Amino acid sequence: MTATERPRRPVPARARKPLYVAVAVIAVVLGAAHVLAWQATEVSPGALVDGWRGMARFLGEALPPDLDWDEVVQPGLEACLTTLAIGLLGTTLSVPGALVLAVLGTRGRHPVVYQLSRSVMSFLRAVPDVVFALVFVTAVGLGPFAGVLALVCHNVGVMGKLWSEAVDEIDSGPADALRVSGAGAVQVLANAVLPAVVPSLVGLLLYRFDVNVRSSLVLGLVGAGGVEFLINQSIQLFEFDQMATYILMVLVLVVAVDLLSAAVRRRLSD
Amino acid sequence: MTTSLDSGLSVRGLRKSYGGRTVLAGVDFAVAAGELVVLLGTNGSGKSTALRCVIGLTEPDGGEITLRGKSLKGLSGTELARSRRTAAMVFQQIHLVRRRSALDNVCAGGLAGLPLSRSLAPALFPRELREHAMACLDRVGLADRAHDRAGRLSGGQQQRVAVARALCQGAKVLLADEPVSALDPAAATQVMALLAELAHRDGLAVAAVLHQPELARRHADRVLGLLGGEIRLSCRGTTLSDSDIEALYAPDRVEEA
Ligand SMILES: Nc1ncnc2c1ncn2[C@@H]1O[C@H](COP(=O)(O)OP(=O)(O)OP(=O)(O)O)[C@@H](O)[C@H]1O
Ligand SMILES: [Mg+2]
Secondary structure, rough: HHHHHHOOOOOOOOOOOOHHHHHHHHHHHHHHHHHHHHHHHOOEEEHHHHHHHHHHHHHHHHHOOOOOOHHHHHHHHHHHHHHHHHHHHHHHHHHHHHHHHHHHOOOOOHHHHHHHHHHHHHHHHHHHHHHHHHHHHHHHHHHHHHHHHHHHHHHHHHHHHHHHHHHHOOHHHHHHHHHOHHHHHHHHHHHHHHHHHHHHHHHHHHHHHHHHHHHHHHHHOOOOOOOHHHHHHHOOOOOHHHHHHHHHHHHHHHHHHHHHHHHEEEEEEO | OOOOEEEEEEEEEEEEEEEEEEEEEEEEEEEEOOEEEEEEEOOOOOHHHHHHHOOOOOOOEEEEEEEEOEEEEOOHHHHHHHOOOOOEEEOOOOOOOOEEEEEHHHHHHHHHHHOOOOOHHHHHOHHHHOOOOOHHHHHHHOOOHHOOOOOOOOHHHHHHHHHHHHHHOEEEEEEEEOOOOOOOOOHHHHHHHHHHHHHHOOOOOOEEEEOOHHHHHHOOOOEEEHHHHHHHHEEEEEOOOOHHHHHHHHHHHHHOO
């Protein structure tokens, strides 16, 4: 056996002992947190087992999906387009705001400007888009427009933060090199900073488009229109087979957008 | 090529400290047009700081810098910028825009002379600049790689593109901070030979920081050694001795002996 022939040396004692106590405390705290969470969410495997009949009936009614063209599929497709449109505008219209906040929120700005822009972005991120949607519904009424406004608000915060971090991460070397050659600030921006950051900014933009299409589905639930609005409606009318059709459509939509944005991002990051 | 101080670089009494720790305690040196001077010194001896003060990336605490016979003292704004533009710098990390072509990177050296409207994207660069950049690329032996992305070139080729960018800037004084530290011996020799040629044939004043005494011996007209914030060694490249190097890199050991 080679194992016995391999050279060996005793392992010297470590100067610092592993923190057994700390590990034990963390384990106990984590365990307690899970017990409390279990109780707080009323987890009950028994209820799930006892209720299987209800689930089966529900799924039985949902299958097969209702593929009636005029009644279900065509309105579903139109609603999918609305959903896509909300996601698209919600992303595109947030670009100017995100850009301004991102530029103001990069390191090297005046501390007050930096903190202010960071706070605005944090606030916009902290408020869920559904809340923005409810607020805008009171202003412009139920419909897709409220959804677009909600997505724009939330997305300005998220994308601004992602973008400012991307700008902070780039190497300042090429910019320094051009600055010492006598190039002006705008020339440096156009010829050193932008070429370095644009690919990652576009990548993040596509990622947000992907997320926003999925968020616009949720916004349908608060009356912002789109295919999720139809899903909600069919549930209320107990038309579970129609609901199944819409869910399939959502699935295809989400996967398609995901594939598209992933493909473009791969091309960009070569 | 005759060497002339009036058209080179001269540094007098350059001082710089960081948080009370003195890095440069009155550095004096000169680089004449037509000569290649190599700066040696241990890690942290202040070689980069000295070059960065000359080029304007670091603000010195005191001292006088003269470029092509013109003192930078008292200059400010555009006048200072115009005088500084006669000096260019290449870096160990090369600092090219990797996604742009070699030619576009070289063109970027000439941005300072362009109106804003012609400088926002490579497609807007004037033909005259592109052709001048092409000549600079040819000067460093890379005319055939003009349209290759900078990031696709080898380290040695990238460093030569960076030198071409400095040429495109019209620099008469070329500073190089460890230009060959990341290159293999063959590429390092090639870049050092290029720097020497730019000094001897084109009459540039070239100052290069190196960590390889061998390369200094082979290519430098003069060698300067930085130690304790001052220039402690100054000799011709060919006369650089082992004891000089010993004294520069391990002063404690020499004193103890
Ligand atoms: N921005 C800075 N802030 C604080 N200290 C600095 C700064 N830049 C350089 N220093 C210090 O100044 C000293 C000289 O640094 P410098 O980079 O000039 O050395 P060097 O001779 O180029 O060394 P190396 O051979 O490692 O490149 C070092 O001790 C370094 O820590
Ligand atoms: Mg250095």
